[in-house]
Amino acid sequence: MGLKDNDRAEIEALRAETRPTLRAVSEGMEAHLYHAHEVLDHGFVRVVDYMGDDAAICQAARVSYGRGTKSVQNDEGLIRYLMRHWHSTPFEMCEIKLHVKLPVFVARQWIRHRTANVNEYSGRYSILDREFYIPSAEHLAAQSVVNNQGRGEALTGEEAARVLDWLKADSTRAYDHYEAMISQDGQQGLARELARMNLPANIYTQWYWKVDLHNLFHFLRLRADAHAQYEIRVYAEAICEIVKDWVPAAYAAFEDYRLGSVQLSGKGVACLKRMLAGEEVTQEGSGMSKGEWREFREVWG
């Protein structure tokens, strides 16, 4: 993975020393702090800081003076109620700051979520590392034949080998030239802000990303979804594991009301009611398009 020895040493140093605080502390999150959870071939997700816990959500919802905890059971019920009724502001009262290393094409998808704070490693100012994402064999997928925006089975045989060769060779050559262009050894050296344009989208970048829990849940709902691109989904899944330990009650409500939920259209509600009444419903009689009907049947059989 993409950690160097001195990076590891810095992380160890941070994990070695606790300090007293009066703030809300999530024990589950303290165990994650600073650890680099590996994702893809050189990427990671590290929790750098966090604010709040399950009780803090309830405390804000009640605008209370103390921790707001009457009992853990009460808090869970309140959290489920808030999630169910789209009361999003109490969840905004928790905040997380992550250090993420990720391929540029994943970063470009990720950044579409605008309600977050970002500091990215600067290719104008600094020299980028020679680290590229090369998919493992089972993730070298073919274009989907049913979905313009998805992927199908893994490539095999010569085709797979050829693709891997190109991805590796082109990355290597692009980085060799990047290095040679910025070199100031016997030449002026091209500006870094220009030289970086030669680097492909599978190069790794890194950033600090800070977001509140409500917006994080929105990100996770879209990116941990089965239709999300695999390379961003694995980041979302790694973050899900972290959030589960940070705010267990909120995460459980998120799983039930968002991740595992189904949104029924007005037409879908009408169809289900007819089916519950014993009626046989067909696409023609559903009022839905073929695409909608296919998605409806995927859930309801």
Added chain:
Amino acid sequence: MGLKDNDRAEIEALRAETRPTLRAVSEGMEAHLYHAHEVLDHGFVRVVDYMGDDAAICQAARVSYGRGTKSVQNDEGLIRYLMRHWHSTPFEMCEIKLHVKLPVFVARQWIRHRTANVNEYSGRYSILDREFYIPSAEHLAAQSVVNNQGRGEALTGEEAARVLDWLKADSTRAYDHYEAMISQDGQQGLARELARMNLPANIYTQWYWKVDLHNLFHFLRLRADAHAQYEIRVYAEAICEIVKDWVPAAYAAFEDYRLGSVQLSGKGVACLKRMLAGEEVTQEGSGMSKGEWREFREVWG
């Protein structure tokens, strides 16, 4: 002030117990945590939580693995550089959560700053307290005669007494009727969401307000300014004192580059250059309007 005994007890309980954390800790901020800093006659500002410190700003700017601190001096220089050149994203990496009690007319001004998270005490759900802002004698100011949007000298004598009497009597009567309308004693009781409409804008409300340091500085620059309405300025000033202890280097840079700064227009720069060259410049020759020229002279004499 507006704290009840059980509020004080809850605050004391929170201040009594520290817990270990691996996160960045600001000693200066720990001393403020939970304390209610009194503002106006019944209001307060309390820090409920915070994330980050001066070093966290530098750590994010450098996208580093450790604390990012090479030396305090380096960090201060970097922070001043970031502030001077409007690199705002590293400041967004610090976050503060406040519990604020404030009159509704102040809350209405405050909420115009949209990049923040808010949970307000709900007058639909709960019964509001009988607490109203009544200005002290020296802040019972007349309308400004030079500025449509400002205030002049304090009212005096009978006029002042009459105003105070009205403010007190109208608040009291409005609240009496509010209570009588929602009472379920021998009657149905008006819905709270309706009854609250009888309450004047000097009633106190409270909220949890969470904001990142960059947006907080923006709020403070506008609201701690001499032209801001006194009743919101005192909140901004109380927060300034807190931020000074939380992130001393960032606050010092903010004071120098924002609070104490002067923005010169292109015309203003041209005038100052002529004045530095020994020329006498008049409004007519400045290219500025009368208003601009007056503001320019206020600074440069």
Added chain:
Amino acid sequence: MGLKDNDRAEIEALRAETRPTLRAVSEGMEAHLYHAHEVLDHGFVRVVDYMGDDAAICQAARVSYGRGTKSVQNDEGLIRYLMRHWHSTPFEMCEIKLHVKLPVFVARQWIRHRTANVNEYSGRYSILDREFYIPSAEHLAAQSVVNNQGRGEALTGEEAARVLDWLKADSTRAYDHYEAMISQDGQQGLARELARMNLPANIYTQWYWKVDLHNLFHFLRLRADAHAQYEIRVYAEAICEIVKDWVPAAYAAFEDYRLGSVQLSGKGVACLKRMLAGEEVTQEGSGMSKGEWREFREVWG
């Protein structure tokens, strides 16, 4: 309603003159432009400007050079697809600017939607009008006995009369004193920014509110909902009628996938599947709390 004669004259003048434009034009929306749709006793909603139409949503989704319209049918299908799969950014490409007159307590709820642009009439700078919301008899509702955050049946008899008397008398007196305090007739006159604090929350204010279609739909979903407070719901409903004429295809998709939709939790999905299989499901066997089960039964019987 709250329009004065010169306001009407200004509106008429604007409606009298068309000008040629190369931009996308929505005929349905042109018919609404500037008209004041009355809401409550003195309020209104007026469309001041708009950007885009149904075709503009598709044009942005396709990042196309022309109007993006292949056929109206294609556009409708694409719009339904985008709405169903939460592709929100194409809907952000339409924008609406409204002039709204509304009671302050409604404005305070409205402003909680932060992703919008607002210019409110300033009580620091200007003198507010003597206009207060007084509920009609059938909307003078009692507190709900089952829902802390709702209302029940209308008050009747003496209780209703007493409430109306108080609301009217207190508003009148508060405004009389407001006027007397700011008067500069024989006295200094209290600053407007202070005097306004005596005014109750049923006084009318007005603002320009500009928002993109995606965020407007989010607002409408929450505020046109049966659980929203009546006094804001009527504004949302008036806006729904406008949006229906502006972007008919997008509004139809919104009605089907949002307004008329049902969100099922993971537990709800499991229950429905068992019910479809002919099983009798009870609250105890559902895994849901009593509140969730009640809400589930309200939809599915």
Added chain:
Amino acid sequence: MGLKDNDRAEIEALRAETRPTLRAVSEGMEAHLYHAHEVLDHGFVRVVDYMGDDAAICQAARVSYGRGTKSVQNDEGLIRYLMRHWHSTPFEMCEIKLHVKLPVFVARQWIRHRTANVNEYSGRYSILDREFYIPSAEHLAAQSVVNNQGRGEALTGEEAARVLDWLKADSTRAYDHYEAMISQDGQQGLARELARMNLPANIYTQWYWKVDLHNLFHFLRLRADAHAQYEIRVYAEAICEIVKDWVPAAYAAFEDYRLGSVQLSGKGVACLKRMLAGEEVTQEGSGMSKGEWREFREVWG
């Protein structure tokens, strides 16, 4: 440039037909609508839609019923006042929608401005075009020797030739392999969402970008600045020319109070006052760091 014949035909069709509207119309902007202003070697900026004009800014600031225009002179004065005193909300009442074609490394910088709406051409769904940014000789700059984040003189001779050769050859090869990987001719074909990772950051992408005038001014202040990277600055400059014709009064105020302005720190103000009083001030006596002093002298000599 990157327009194909059918793109041109679509643009011509849109420009051929005007329709009547009741909305505010900016004549200067109508002349720009849909035209593709060329930027760099294959990029462009096209205005797709706009909302509002100078008068609309004043209308919102006054929350007025009509156009808000008392006289052009009054409007200009009000606009200058609003800009000078950071009253940003009236400027948010104007909106612009652009279609931009730009290299990916420019897009990555651009997107850091989060308060905007974006629809980007999807490399998951569609096949990207074979178009790459290759700098012209005079913009093939060396790394700056004084500024880590800037560029110096243009490269010359063999070094320049070598860089250009690499940029061209690597782009061509990367695209050849991209095409070969996604080809379904005699093979499965790699998923587009994966194949795109082989493409370098100088490939062109395109997007619809919609933003309000206040946030656009913020973007322009940072990106039309002399310290911005050349490749994004040329886009900002092209947009400046458009905005100048759209809202001439607002743009003039922006030029004077933002683009051409100087922000003086508290220390800078103190120094200038001493200099105005005839004193000779040195870095040591200024309280400024060397960097600050250099920047101060650049302006004040």
